[in-house]
Amino acid sequence: MKHCLLIVFAFFTIASTAQKNSKAYKITYSRSSNGKTIEGQDPVLVFSDANETIITSANNLAGKAEYPFEDTFITQNQGIVIQAAYLSATRKIFTSDSLSLGKQAFEIGNETRTILGYKCKKAKTVINSNTIELWFTNDLNIKGAPSVLGQKLGLILEMNRNNNYIISATKVEKIKSIPSSLSLLKSNFSALDALTYRDLVWKSRFITIPVFEDEIINFSDASKSNDSIFRFANGTIILKKIKFPEIKSGSQVFVDLKEQSNGDAYDRTGTVFAIPVYEKSSFMDGLKNGAKTLPIYENGNGKQYQGVVKTDAFSPLLELMRFFTPFGIKQYGHIQLKDKTWHESVPYRQDISELYSALSNQEVYIGTFIGNYDKGGHKVSLNITIHGEDKQQPKNTFALPLFNTTNIMEMAGQEYGTMFNNDKGLVVDFVLEKDIKNAQLRYITTGHGGWENGDEFVPKKNTIVLDGKEAFSFVPWRMDCGSYRLFNPASGNFNNGLSSSDYSRSNWCPGTVTNPMLIDLGDLKAGKHTIQIKIPQGPNEGGSFSSWNVSGILIGN
Structure with missing residues (x-):
């Protein structure tokens, strides 16, 4: 637990300065299954600059999300990942991991695509027998993705799992800075180990x-x-x-x-x-x-x-x-x-x-x-x-x-x-x-x-x-x-x-x-x-x- 708190302190220190970075982007993602856009979905939102990436959703940002819901905070330089869960209006928990990004292994090919005007390369990996293809760009000099997977590659504009579930970027917007309302400093969370965190989120x-x-x-x-x-x-x-x-x-x-x-x-x-x-x-x-x-x-x-x-x-x-x-x-x-x-x-x-x-x-x-x-x-x-x-x-x-x-x-x-x-x-x-x-x-x-x-x-x-x-x-x-x-x-x-x-x-x-x-x-x-x-x-x-x-x-x- 002490290790978890030290990581969080380091994250807060970086996050407080990252909010001021002028090269920030907001990326909106849509999900589709078996070739059809999922109806009534809550779009994934990613905010990213040179130091920090935050994964949230439109409903989370607007205060309309149903409990439980999660936000993910990543410091790109140090590779710290913090997952924060809102189990109820009064109960909030988080867990952190400083190693998970480094454990990810990808096969990067020569194939390229243009998505939303940005040149992308393909990275491939297999997780739990699922083949996952990530299309990423380095044109914006930032890193980010709609999940923890692939954060070190660049900016992920499409995730394709088994050719039947796709998360794809629909809009990339340049913004002045990452909204300060997303800062973890504004919330009182209880720090937990990863296993306990996942168990409580699941049971909620x-x-x-x-x-x-x-x-x-x-x-x-x-x-x-x-x-x-x-x-x-x-x-x-x-x-x-x-x-x-x-x-x-x-x-x-x-x-x-x-x-x-x-x-x-x-x-x-x-x-x-x-x-x-x-x-x-x-x-x-x-x-x-x-x-x-x-x-x-x-x-x-x-x-x-x-x-x-x-x-x-x-x-x-x-x-x-x-x-x-x-x-x-x-x-x-x-x-x-x-x-x-x-x-x-x-x-x-x-x-x-x-x-x-x-x-x-x-x-x-x-x-x-x-x-x-x-x-x-x-x-x-x-x-x-x-x-x-x-x-x-x-x-x-x-x-x-x-x-x-x-x-x-x-x-x-x-x-x-x-x-x-x-x-x-x-x-x-x-x-x-x-x-x-x-x-x-x-x-x-x-x-x-x-x-x-x-x-x-x-x-x-x-x-x-x-x-x-x-x-x-x-x-x-x-x-x-x-x-x-x-x-x-x-x-x-x-x-x-x-x-x-x-x-x-x-x-x-x-x-x-x-x-x-x-x-x-x-x-x-x-x-x-x-x-x-x-x-x-x-x-x-x-x-x-x-x-x-x-x-x-x-x-x-």
């Missing part, structure tokens, strides 16, 4: 909602709630109340979860879910008062299933992400095998943008469940991030949870999803108050149990029936589980040379997320509808049985 471009940080999900009578984290089912479920901001249509929303074993060696079912606070009757009632207080679903097979389907007065869990823990990651990293370097944690990340309308401007409980009977259990951290509007994203304005058979209260007596041993399977009646256009069923399905001949290891067709007609059918199956071997240090090894984590499974692998299927249902009229899920669930084998965790959310406009 989206909203991060922290939910859990290094929270334990285990099975223990000692697991108790506190002021912010609620714990249920002997600690296998954790929840936190979260207030979401308004999420504009077209924004992208992601769930980020990190998991490590804190003692449990086995692969376990996990889920991240939401429970609306405003519901008169919700799954929260069952968590507080017991699984038996939840609405019962029966299909004639003699069992009662608690809280799995929507009723007139009850909504099931809104599943955001289904994930599966690997065999003992981190905790069992001491197990040594030749050519195996175990990973330290599993990062799960999933786009849940299609559910934004159920979260926008809402107060909800966000929860995470990992089924286990281990006192050490698992350690998790969870964030939800909201990213700016993307016009190419779908704009669903409706989300209605219909069913969820994942028994997150397994450790408090909730029945497994075994209703598919009956031809009726799972049937949900629901009423739409309004017509829904472009309706889709966001469907997550995973098969479990039964050991070798059970549904976890045997492909089974899932059939979705809407209002008496088959809407979709498929066989959910994952054949890439061996790709995640390094997540699974405690995975059992067999005589055939395979590990347990290598085996294909019914739509899941130890250490992965299970992606939802988005099943087109067409336009649905207001009124009563029925959806049915049918799976040929396998029979019991001694003390083992098969089950299916399926969840469905109706989305559309």
